Amino acid sequence: MRFVTTTALLALIAAPALAEGWKDDYQVIKFGILSGENEKDRLMRNEPLRVYLEEQLGVTVEIFTAGNYDGVIQAMAADQIEVARFGSSSYAAAYTATDGGVIPTLTTIKKDGNTGYKSIVVTRCDSGITSLEDAKGKVHAFADPDSTSGYAVPYFNMVTVEGFKPEEHFGTVTFGGSHEADVTGVVNGTFDTASTYQNSEDNSIVTRMEAKGMIDEGVVCKIWTSPEITSGPWTFRDNLPAEMIEEITATIEAFPEADPEGFKLYSSFDPEDANPTVGFTRVDAERYQWIVDMRAWIKAQRRSGS
Template identity: 35%
Template sequence: MLDRRTFAGALAALALLATPASAQDWKAKFPELTLGVIPAENASGTTDRYAPLTAYLAKAIGVPVKLRVANDYAAVIEGQRAGNIQIAFYGPASFARAAMTGVKLEPIVNQKHNNGASGYYSVIYVRADSPYKSIADLKGKNLALVDPNSTSGNQAPRFFLNKAGYDVDKVFGKTVYAGSHENAVLALVQGTADAAANLWNSETDTMVTRMATKGMLKRPDGSAIGQSDFRVIFKSEFLPEGPFAMLASLPDDLKANIGKAFADLPKADKAAFDRLSDGKDLDLTPVTLKDYQPIMEMLKFNDEQRRKS
């Protein structure tokens, strides 16, 4: 990952190239920009989380920015491929898939969590009141995944469970794609799945803790459900956090403005920055395509396993 001072200096140098005339040139071509976001939460939750960032970007870049919450991860990839989404937030696997399938894009930054890491883990949850203590205990049971292009919700569990000797499609009796990280947790709570794949940043920052904060997890009697009501029975190796990315084909001065807007975000609009993670993130870290090479290798492995089956 790039040093923040080096990144800021490069942005400043690019910004010097942007003259008022050239700014008018790109504004004529891009009178409005679109920020596309993968559906980690339900649509309303994602809109609430990213609306302040969208407003900040419009002000910082100088043209209206429209938020598009995609129905699935592939929609963000295809939206950027078509040029309809100029800026996007990806998970690492969906970003890697976009790059591997020819989408010309440049990662900008990813989020640094309150534990100081710019990344997270994939976990397999079961309910704490269940008898399941290991992956072997779940043979023939139902697993809720998130989306085919989700890192923590599909690609990472398949890859790391395979390394541990478990083929997801052979161990579990049924696997279903819930569509979002929240829906996977809800499938576990409601008993339609015996286990669920999901993201895990730290003991105090998971999809479960975020859903609990929003009051989304309840027992039939109405009492609250929290992190202690779930048990992690499998945890992946460390994964880089997904990036914000922009189309490589955008004019250089526009890309410089977008990059500077993200570099400035944590201090320029702390409220918008904190809203992205419920105040759990410390900063943004500059990233490059090279940072996601391990994820590309993971996808290639999974693709090969699927072809063999």
């Protein structure tokens, strides 16, 4: 009887620790966000999600930012952060940097069920440039070497679909550093054209900057649109406990319903957008393999100098 009592006592003592599971080893979770917009706005938009995750998971949740996309990618590769919201191309870069050691779990979904967005090329509406052909010999800015819509997709399509190498077609090719910097450079005349993105006709980096008063309405116009790109995934290191990945994934997945107002801020909800982002849907690595392959193609092109 004494043996049974002692065993039961030990079980009671051990129960709370066992119940915590992965949280015993991960009291702080850091999630990375990319530099698509200025840091103040990035942190403001993601704060509702950070607070929600902290409350639901019962651990400290911190946001990790960097000056460029590669900073978040390398933080993931160095095990400095547990999870990040990548674009498709930066996910592929993280996949390569970790030798496949990352797991994508969620991406955003629109009201109409669409899970993609598009790369666009923009110019000043008064520039006289109405096509990529018109931009020949001009200054073109890509956003960031690890940006899907701001570099990989437009570069790939310019070569394989439009039939020209950007370095040979444009007079100068440069990187603005972020989508907002690209658009600002176009407005200021630093760049003649720039690559960036749109979620829909009414929701893009241009409309966001107009809504925030960063640029005047009607100054920036679109001259090229890519095929649809699968939205980037929430991505975890694959050396994390499987139950941890699933619990955090499920918690993020429930965010839109659990905190509708917080999700509106996070997703930059526009009441005039007929097709807003409404939530998340599950994805896997196979969904992004073509992006991994595209980046490998681009790297091979650079290496061969062709």
